Structures are given as C-alpha cells and as structure tokens.
Amino acid sequence: MSAPTVDKPAGLPTPPPKPKGRILAPAISGQEYVLVGVIAALWVILGFATPRFLSSGSIQPLLANVAPIALIGVGMTLIIITAGIDVSVGAMVMVCSVITAKMMVAYNIPLVLSIVIAMVTGGVLGLINGLLIAYGRVQAIIITFGTANLFQFLGLQIFGSETVNNLPDSRAFFGAGPAGRTFGLPHAFFLTLIIAAVAWYYLRHTAGGRHFYAIGGDPQAARLAGVRVQRRTLIAYVVTGLLVGLGACFTIALGTATVQANIGDGKELAVIAAVVIGGTSIMGGRGSVLGTVLGALLVQTVTSGVTQLGWPTQLSDLFVGIAIVIAVGVDLVRERARRKK
Amino acid sequence: MSSTPETPDRPTNLVNPDGGTPDSGLARLNLTGISKSFGAVRAIRNADMLVKAGTVHALVGENGAGKSTLIKIVSGAESSDTGTIEFEGAPVDISTTVEAMGLGIATVYQEPQLFAELSVSENIFTGREIVKGGRIDWAEQNRQVVELLELLGLPAKYATVPVGSLSIAEQQQVSIAKALAGKAKILILDEPSAILTDVEIEVLFSVVRRLTSSGVAVIYISHRLDELFRIAQEVTVMRDGNTIGTYPIEDLTVRQIAELMVGGILNDERGERIIPDGPAKLELNALSRRGKFEDVNVSVRAGEIVGLYGLVGSGVSEIAATIYGMDYATSGEIKLDGRSIAPKSPRAAQKLGIALLPANRKVEGMFSFQSIAFNISAGHLRLLSYFGTWMNRRKETEVAKSMISRLAVKTPSEKQFIGAMSGGNAQKVVLARQLVERPEVLVLAEPTQGVDVGAKEEIHRLITELAENGTAVLVVTSDLPEALRISDRLLVVRGGTTTVEFGPEATQVDVLAAAAGAVDEAGQAL
Numbered sequence: 088m089s090a091p092t093v094d095k096p097a098g099l100p101t102p103p104p105k106p107k108g109r110i111l112a113p114a115i116s117g118q119e120y121v122l123v124g125v126i127a128a129l130w131v132i133l134g135f136a137t138p139r140f141l142s143s144g145s146i147q148p149l150l151a152n153v154a155p156i157a158l159i160g161v162g163m164t165l166i167i168i169t170a171g172i173d174v175s176v177g178a179m180v181m182v183c184s185v186i187t188a189k190m191m192v193a194y195n196i197p198l199v200l201s202i203v204i205a206m207v208t209g210g211v212l213g214l215i216n217g218l219l220i221a222y223g224r225v226q227a228i229i230i231t232f233g234t235a236n237l238f239q240f241l242g243l244q245i246f247g248s249e250t251v252n253n254l255p256d257s258r259a260f261f262g263a264g265p266a267g268r269t270f271g272l273p274h275a276f277f278l279t280l281i282i283a284a285v286a287w288y289y290l291r292h293t294a295g296g297r298h299f300y301a302i303g304g305d306p307q308a309a310r311l312a313g314v315r316v317q318r319r320t321l322i323a324y325v326v327t328g329l330l331v332g333l334g335a336c337f338t339i340a341l342g343t344a345t346v347q348a349n350i351g352d353g354k355e356l357a358v359i360a361a362v363v364i365g366g367t368s369i370m371g372g373r374g375s376v377l378g379t380v381l382g383a384l385l386v387q388t389v390t391s392g393v394t395q396l397g398w399p400t401q402l403s404d405l406f407v408g409i410a411i412v413i414a415v416g417v418d419l420v421r422e423r424a425r426r427k428k
Numbered sequence: 429m430s431s432t433p434e435t436p437d438r439p440t441n442l443v444n445p446d447g448g449t450p451d452s453g454l455a456r457l458n459l460t461g462i463s464k465s466f467g468a469v470r471a472i473r474n475a476d477m478l479v480k481a482g483t484v485h486a487l488v489g490e491n492g493a494g495k496s497t498l499i500k501i502v503s504g505a506e507s508s509d510t511g512t513i514e515f516e517g518a519p520v521d522i523s524t525t526v527e528a529m530g531l532g533i534a535t536v537y538q539e540p541q542l543f544a545e546l547s548v549s550e551n552i553f554t555g556r557e558i559v560k561g562g563r564i565d566w567a568e569q570n571r572q573v574v575e576l577l578e579l580l581g582l583p584a585k586y587a588t589v590p591v592g593s594l595s596i597a598e599q600q601q602v603s604i605a606k607a608l609a610g611k612a613k614i615l616i617l618d619e620p621s622a623i624l625t626d627v628e629i630e631v632l633f634s635v636v637r638r639l640t641s642s643g644v645a646v647i648y649i650s651h652r653l654d655e656l657f658r659i660a661q662e663v664t665v666m667r668d669g670n671t672i673g674t675y676p677i678e679d680l681t682v683r684q685i686a687e688l689m690v691g692g693i694l695n696d697e698r699g700e701r702i703i704p705d706g707p708a709k710l711e712l713n714a715l716s717r718r719g720k721f722e723d724v725n726v727s728v729r730a731g732e733i734v735g736l737y738g739l740v741g742s743g744v745s746e747i748a749a750t751i752y753g754m755d756y757a758t759s760g761e762i763k764l765d766g767r768s769i770a771p772k773s774p775r776a777a778q779k780l781g782i783a784l785l786p787a788n789r790k791v792e793g794m795f796s797f798q799s800i801a802f803n804i805s806a807g808h809l810r811l812l813s814y815f816g817t818w819m820n821r822r823k824e825t826e827v828a829k830s831m832i833s834r835l836a837v838k839t840p841s842e843k844q845f846i847g848a849m850s851g852g853n854a855q856k857v858v859l860a861r862q863l864v865e866r867p868e869v870l871v872l873a874e875p876t877q878g879v880d881v882g883a884k885e886e887i888h889r890l891i892t893e894l895a896e897n898g899t900a901v902l903v904v905t906s907d908l909p910e911a912l913r914i915s916d917r918l919l920v921v922r923g924g925t926t927t928v929e930f931g932p933e934a935t936q937v938d939v940l941a942a943a944a945g946a947v948d949e950a951g952q953a954l
Contacts, residue, residue, distance in 0.1 A: 372544065
C-alpha cells in the first residue's frame with residue numbers, strides 16, 4: 088500500500104536508549120494544579136470578604152465536612168475509572184446511617200463496633216450493585232438508579248417514619264468538637280487523607296490498581312490481556328460500599344444528635360461532582376484520587392463560602408454546576424485534540 | 429474492458445534462506461479437526477494446520493472463511509467445539525487468553541487492543557506487570573520497553589507517551605511490541621499490514637525475520653497476497669470454514685492462491701443489462717483525501733451500477749463518506765451532472781439528490797428502538813407531513829406498508845421494532861428509506877454485510893431495479909462475489925487509489941489478484 092507516509096522517523100537510527108523517564112502520568116496533573124490554584128484563590132478572596140472564613144472555627148468544620156464527600160469520592164473514583172458510575176451512594180449513606188444510629192442508641196455500642204456495622208452494611212449494598220453490574224452485565228447508571236430507590240425504601244422502613252434521637256457522645260471522636268482533632272485537623276479529615284493516600288498508591292503503583300484503568304480504557308482489550316475484568320469491577324463497587332459506611336459514620340458524627348431520613352440526600356451528586364471536577368474522565372480510563380480530594384475541597388469551599396457570605400444557598404449549586412461543566416468541557420476538548428492527530 | 433492480470437514474478441531472494449536454527453522445522457503447533465459454531469453459524473467446519481518452529485506460516489481466505497475464528501481459538505479468546513491442539517507435541521487445552529500467553533502464544537489482533545489513556549509502557553505490560561515487593565517495577569518495565577521500541581524502529585521516548593496520542597500505524601506497532609514483550613514461541617499477526625505504510629511494513633518484516641531466525645513460529649494473516657511471497661514459507665488456505673490445504677509458498681502464485689480461496693467458482697449468473705448511454709451523472713476527478721485515498725477517478729452514468737471494490741484498509745469506505753459529505757476531500761472534485769459540488773454535510777448531499785446506505789447500519793443507519801415506519805419515514809418528514817410540521821400518520825403508514833411489500837420485508841406489521849429484526853430484514857428497511865424518494869445518485873456501502881443469502885438476492889434485485897429507473901448507483905464493497913454480480917463496471921481500489929477497471933465478464937480470480945497487488949501499477953489494463 089502506497090498510502091502517504093506518516094511523519095515518523097521509522098527506519099532512522101534511534102538514539103541510544105533512555106531508560107529514564109516517567110512511565111506514568113505525572114503525579115500531579117495540570118487539572119490538579121488548576122484546582123489547587125482555584126481553591127487557594129477562593130480562600131484568599133473569601134478571607135478578604137469575610138475575615139471569619141480563615142479562622143480555625145470556620146476551616147475546621149469545612150475540612151470535617153469535606154471528609155465524607157472525599158472519602159466516598161475515593162471509591163467513586165475507582166468506579167468511574169472503570170467507566171462505571173454509582174448513583175445509589177446517597178441512599179446507601181442513608182441506610183448505613185439509620186442502621187448504625189439505631190444500634191448506637193439502642194445498645195450504646197462502642198464507636199469501633201458502630202464503624203464496623205456501618206462498613207459491613209455499606210459493603211453488602213455495594214456488593215449488590217457490584218454483582219449486578221459485573222456479572223449481570225447491566226448498565227451501571229440504570230441499575231444503581233434502581234438500587235438507589237430500593238435502598239431508599241429500605242432505609243425509610245428502618246426509620247419507621249421517625250428520626251433517631253439522642254446519639255451518644257462517642258461520635259465526637261470524628262471531629263465535631265475539639266476532642267476529635269489531632270494537630271488541629273478533624274479526625275474524619277485525617278482518616279480520609281490516609282485512606283486517599285493508600286488508594287492513590289494502589290491505583291498508581293500496583294498491577295491491580297492499573298488494571299482499573301485498563302478496564303475503563305477498553306474492557307475487551309483488558310480481558311484479552313488477562314485482566315480479571317469482572318472481579319475488578321466488583322471490587323470497585325464493594326470498596327465504595329465500605330467507604331460509604333465509614334462516610335456515613337462521619338456524617339452522623341458531624342451532625343446534631345438527631346439523624347433524619349434526609350441524611351443522604353444529594354450526596355451522590357456531591358460525590359460525582361467532586362470526582363468529575365477532580366479530572367477523572369466520565370468515559371473511564373483516566374483519573375486520580377488526588378483530584379477527587381481537591382474536587383471535594385473545592386465543592387465544600389464554595390458551599391461554605393456562599394453560606395458565610397450570607398448569599399442564597401442555591402448560588403452554591405450554580406457555582407458547582409459551572410465547575411462541573413468546565414471540567415467536562417476540558418475533558419472533551421482534550422479528547423477532541425487527541426482525535427485530530 | 430476486462431483485464432487478465434499477469435502472474436507476478438516471484439521474488440528470487442526468498443526469505444529465510446537457511447532456516448538454520450536448532451529447532452527450525454519442528455512442529456510447534458498442530459491443529460487437527462477443529463470446529464466451532466456460533467449459534468447456527470458454523471464458523472469453522474474442519475480445520476487442520478501444522479505450524480513449524482522458525483517459519484512464517486501464512487493463513488489466507490476470503491472474508492468469513494474462518495481465519496479470525498481459528499486464530500481466536502489458538503489465542504484462547506474462543507474455545508473450539510471439537511478437535512485437538514498440540515503444542516510442541518503435547519496436547520494442550522487453551523481456554524483463556526492467559527493460558528495461551530502462558531504457553532508463549534502471543535497475538536496481535538486486527539484492531540489494536542490498547543488503552544488510549546495509558547502510556548505505551550503500561551499498555552505493553554498490562555496483564556503481566558513486573559512486580560517487585562507488591563509494586564510495579566517501572567524502571568525495569570521501561571528498560572524492556574525501550575528495547576522493544578528500538579527493535580520496531582520507534583523512538584525510545586514513546587515509552588512514556590499515552591497511546592491515544594500516537595497514529596493508528598504506531599498503535600499497531602505498539603500492539604506488536606505488546607505481543608513480543610512476553611517470551612513468544614508463536615506470534616500471531618492478524619492483518620498487521622492493512623494499516624501500515626510500505627516503510628513500516630519493511631520494519632515489521634525485518635522484525636518477523638529476526639524472530640523466526642531465533643526459532644519463533646509466526647502465523648501471518650493477510651489479504652495482500654503479494655506480500656506473503658516476501659515473508660512466508662508456507663501457506664494454509666481456508667474456504668467456507670474448512671482448511672483447503674497447506675502448501676510451500678514457492679509452489680504457488682498469487683493467482684493460484686486466489687483460485688484456492690474462491691474455490692475456482694465462476695461468476696454468478698446475472699441478467700442481461702442494457703446500460704444507457706449518456707453523460708456522466710456522478711464523476712470523481714482525481715479526488716483525494718490526505719492519508720486516506722488519492723487520485724480516485726470514477727464516473728457513473730444515470731442507470732449504471734458501478735462497483736468500487738477494495739480490501740479492508742484500501743480506502744474504499746472513506747471514498748463513500750466523502751461523496752456523502754461526512755468527510756471532505758483535500759483535493760480533486762466531485763461533479764454532479766457536470767457541475768462541481770462539495771457537499772459539506774449529509775443533509776447537503778441529500779438536497780443534491782445523493783442518498784447513502786451506510787456501511788455500519790447499527791451505528792449509522794437505523795434507529796434501533798423505533799418502528800419500521802419510523803425508520804422508513806425518517807429523512808422524508810417534509811414529504812410525509814402537513815406543511816412540514818405535523819406528521820401525516822396515514823401517509824407514513826401507507827408508505828411503510830408499500831415498502832414492506834415491495835422489499836418483501838418479513839414482518840407482521842410496520843409497527844415492529846427494527847432492533848428485533850434479523851440483519852437482512854433490518855437492512856431492507858434501511859434501504860427502503862432511500863427509496864421513498866427515488867435518489868438521483870445512490871451510494872451503497874457494504875449493502876449486504878451480515879445479511880443472509882436470500883435477503884442478499886433481494887437487495888441486489890432492488891439495486892438493479894433502481895438503476896433501471898435511472899438512478900446512478902455506486903456500490904462500495906469488500907465482498908467480491910457481490911461486486912462482480914452487481915456491477916456493470918468494477919473498479920478496484922488498492923492503496924487508496926483506483927487501479928484497474930473490469931467489465932461484467934471479469935472473474936473473481938482476476939479481481940482478487942488485482943486487489944491483492946498482482947498487477948503492476950502501470951498496467952492499467954482497461
């Protein structure tokens with residue numbers, strides 16, 4: 088075939104081997120730098136606008152509130168990297184919260200046990216999603232939309248049209264008050280950072296972690312390369328379930344002594360927003376946990392900032408919406424630029 | 429108007445002159461009595477093949493002859509229904525790709541199986557990462573990748589580049605590097621050259637030669653029969669799911685291989701057609717699209733059926749897309765009734781009276797979740813509505829019903845979902861859409877792909893009928909018997925350019941040989 092040759096130096100002598108070089112994408116990508124910059128700028132602006140914003144009394148609750156979103160976001164990042172999605176995490180938070188809260192109130196169980204209960208509950212719910220998606224081969228968005236409604240129903244049944252009142256004080260460990268902080272950081276945020284760091288290392292430097300990217304890139308090619316596609320996919324949803332359990336504990340702990348049925352409302356959107364703003368491609372195959380943590384931080388900064396400025400709260404929805412549109416737009420432009428080549 | 433391509437001189441400098449490796453000539457892989465069915469389709473009936481170490485073994489056959497399925501069985505992507513596979517003399521059971529890789533069977537599939545977002549190095553090692561202490565040993569992987577890239581003549585810096593930013597040809601070479609990363613004992617190359625340029629093919633061949641001289645057995649699938657003589661020592665021919673036989677390549681010519689592939693079947697019967705004289709309706713003058721095709725010259729008169737035949741990767745499908753305004757030409761011109769046109773979109777092409785039956789009906793041709801009536805009326809909403817606004821349901825139903833009977837679509841009602849229909853019936857519906865208003869020019873891309881024999885006949889009859897009513901028809905196809913049966917004139921596209929023209933009396937063997945390169949470019953036998 089005498090098609091025009093590609094501009095490629097085939098056949099030319101190659102320079103001596105350069106065994107040095109980055110194989111992975113850089114540890115911090117362009118989008119993450121931008122996020123850091125935007126967050127820093129927002130903090131400075133908010134600091135000038137309402138001097139109270141940069142006080143520890145304001146930053147500490149902000150970080151504590153970032154924790155559940157970022158933590159569940161770590162799991163969601165795994166899922167979205169495999170080109171899946173889980174819109175049932177909000178309902179899962181609700182189910183985990185009500186079961187755990189009821190146990191705490193009824194039996195006054197120790198904190199560790201309540202964490203275990205919450206995580207097991209979340210793990211089981213995640214397993215249901217994962218089995219249906221990985222082995223039932225159904226579309227992730229449809230099936231999790233379905234299970235979200237089922238979980239919602241389940242949670243409301245357990246609530247029994249009441250709220251759970253008088254939660255014990257042991258929950259303070261997570262950082263609602265001074266007792267729950269180390270080096271000034273709320274424990275919930277601290278734990279989130281540790282778990283995010285582990286996930287970051289796993290995704291980046293282990294074979295199992297890299298396989299998530301392969302699955303999102305091309306599941307068929309991954310299968311032919313010997314990747315256990317179904318098992319990995321299942322793991323992504325189960326891990327998310329476990330993290331939802333722990334995130335539910337954070338959510339209970341950071342609120343009042345009362346747990347209401349609306350505790351998980353909108354969580355799935357906040358989490359997906361954090362992941363997408365963090366630069367993980369909704370098409371799968373690319374993404375990072377660091378971006379997700381930054382994305383969660385940005386979302387929470389906007390929400391807190393709007394509140395503290397005394398602006399109407401729906402403005403925070405507007406700003407988060409704009410951030411999502413920009414993030415997805417950047418992804419599309421990237422993809423187009425690549426196709427053109 | 430027909431041509432009789434001459435048998436090319438076989439290259440005198442046959443590859444692998446000595447074959448002097450220790451285990452060269454020993455049986456590396458022996459397949460006996462392999463069969464495989466997908467539902468009612470018997471993809472492989474009975475296949476035997478013996479591949480020797482240190483040789484390049486070509487596997488040829490027409491589209492659908494069973495080559496790809498056979499390869500998938502060897503590489504563990506499918507498992508056979510019957511038959512045995514012996515690897516180095518011992519029977520083996522290959523049921524997963526991991527098992528095949530474990531034996532040292534590496535495969536480069538026709539479509540690069542890569543991950544766009546991951547680096548070349550990661551792509552090569554996915555599934556067999558070098559792990560040290562639980563962590564991937566990036567440095568070691570990188571070192572090995574750089575070696576592989578050099579072997580293939582790619583710059584070392586590619587190791588760290590995301591695969592998605594490479595050209596398709598480079599991606600193909602990365603797939604080859606991926607296959608070579610494991611210690612391959614058998615390397616399977618499925619149409620590796622279809623998307624490579626001549627320079628890149630030379631690099632590929634030198635790599636293949638180096639591998640065979642170190643004892644690797646290579647199974648080489650290609651439609652380009654001429655190149656087999658430069659690289660292969662033996663050739664196995666498949667036809668209709670059977671292996672016809674294995675021959676030393678020097679005992680055959682391109683023409684003989686082509687004859688074995690088609691089984692020496694002569695032309696299918698076709699009715700007498702009177703082609704009206706007259707000026708050209710559609711003309712392509714030196715039409716080119718950089719990197720896809722160049723200097724394409726075609727003219728179609730009203731009432732004439734012209735076939736454009738080319739193998740996969742020859743550029744035929746891109747030519748059809750350009751006429752229909754889905755792509756643009758970088759030079760040359762398209763003329764309709766002598767006027768130069770340059771449709772910028774399918775809508776613009778339609779307005780000019782050009783209709784297209786797209787090749788990939790599932791993606792480009794049909795609305796799977798809609799009824800037959802919807803699928804037929806789409807694109808004619810102006811005609812089938814009141815003032816171009818409200819749908820005229822009665823008229824829509826009428827048109828759909830008349831099309832169903834005219835095209836003999838097998839369906840209980842025009843309300844049936846098209847997605848639930850068989851390939852042949854669905855294709856008829858998509859074709860029906862083009863027939864509601866008789867187009868001046870109809871371009872059909874692969875009109876009977878995945879369509880059963882009966883429906884194929886009917887679709888061919890319809891195309892002929894259209895031409896008789898004065899439509900200029902251009903059929904773009906890689907199905908050779910079809911190209912011959914249906915066209916009044918047949919142009920062969922090779923390497924992105926129109927080469928030889930055949931009349932209706934051409935034989936399959938002639939055309940296949942021409943498309944595969946048995947005619948020197950200068951020999952434009954008209």
